[in-house]
Amino acid sequence: MSVRQPKNRRILLFCLNLVLAAIILMPFFWMVSVSLKPAAEPFAIPARLWPEHPTFENYVTAFRPEFRIYFVNSIIVSAATLIITVALALFAAYAFTRAQFRLISIAMTLVIVSQMFPASAIIIPIYKMMKAANLLNTYTSLILAYVTVTLPVAIWMMRGFMANLPLTLEEAAAIDGAGPLRTFFEIILPLCRPGIVATAVFVLIVTWQEFLFALSFTSTKEMRTLPVGVNDYIGQYGIRYGELMASSVLISLPVVLVFFLLQRQFVAGLTAGAVKG
Incomplete structure (x- = not known):
């Protein structure tokens, strides 16, 4: 029994x-x-x-020259956001886990609190800043906006992972004569690979499918990303559902492929940062 x-x-x-x-x-x-x-x-x-x-006629029609431009724009914006966000998150998380100052704890709290504001609440001030800097309808405006949105969570994810790395590794490296930068790049960084992968996948998913900022900050077809580009199939007198769904499948495939290729590292990075040893 x-x-x-x-x-x-x-x-x-x-x-x-x-x-x-x-x-x-x-x-x-x-x-x-x-x-x-x-x-x-x-x-x-x-x-x-x-x-x-x-x-497959809908796929042939969907993969038109405009769609390829949107695809390239999404790759450029997502790749740049991923590189900048992960790099900044690494250094910030390292500082938050190793520095022992009261101001560091306050700064980490502010980082977490910044994620409580929805995108609709911060898009207007960001839009005004981009307009004042004459950055609207450029890659720079989208990249800066996406870094602003994804960086707090990226720091939180990397901090949870780095908190599990023992200080004895850095102490041993210091005894051997390694400086802080050498210790970070040769010891800490390789050990953070699962956390980096998990953070990178999160940033990629958010930026690849983001719609609100891309719609607000771009005004020409040459600068549209894929989520905004699918609006081409929604017209005044009807919706071309076949082409709309075909383009949606094509948009989903890269993210799905990346996730399946890196799912082990992604899960390892999340679980490693979830429990402090």
Whole structure:
């Protein structure tokens, strides 16, 4: 009886996980299904979960020259934001975990509090600053805005990971004659790889799919990113659902691919920073 209960419990948990996965993945399945349907089939009665005659015509139409420009813009903005945010978060988190000053604790509290403000509350002052600096409709405006939004969480994530690194490693390096910078780059940085990956994946997901700042700070098609670019399929007299869903699938693929390639490091980075040893 004691052996059967754990087995039944595992079966129940497995079934619950399957139901939860089906609920979560259903919108994505519907998105892929509509992207493969001809123009009239999404409105056919009776409705079909899977197209009767799948076609890649929507993908061919969606991958037009404008879409490629949006794709390049998203790569440039996301890559620059990722590099800047992770680099700043590394140095800030190292300072927060190693410096023993009361002001450091206050600064860390302010970093956390800054994340309590929604994007809609800070977009107007940031917009005014960008306009005053004549940076609107440029990569710089988007990169600065995204760094502002992602840096507090990135610092918090890296701090949780670095807090688990023993001070004895730095003390041993100092005894061997290594300076602070050499210790950071040759000892601390390699040990922080899981935390760096977890932070980088978080920054990439946020910046790749961000819509509000990209819509507000860009005014020409040449500077649009992918989330704003999909609005091209929403017109005054109708919505081209097939092309809209096809472009949405193409937008989702890079992030999904990066996550699956780095999921082990991502989970390791989150769990390593979750518990202080």
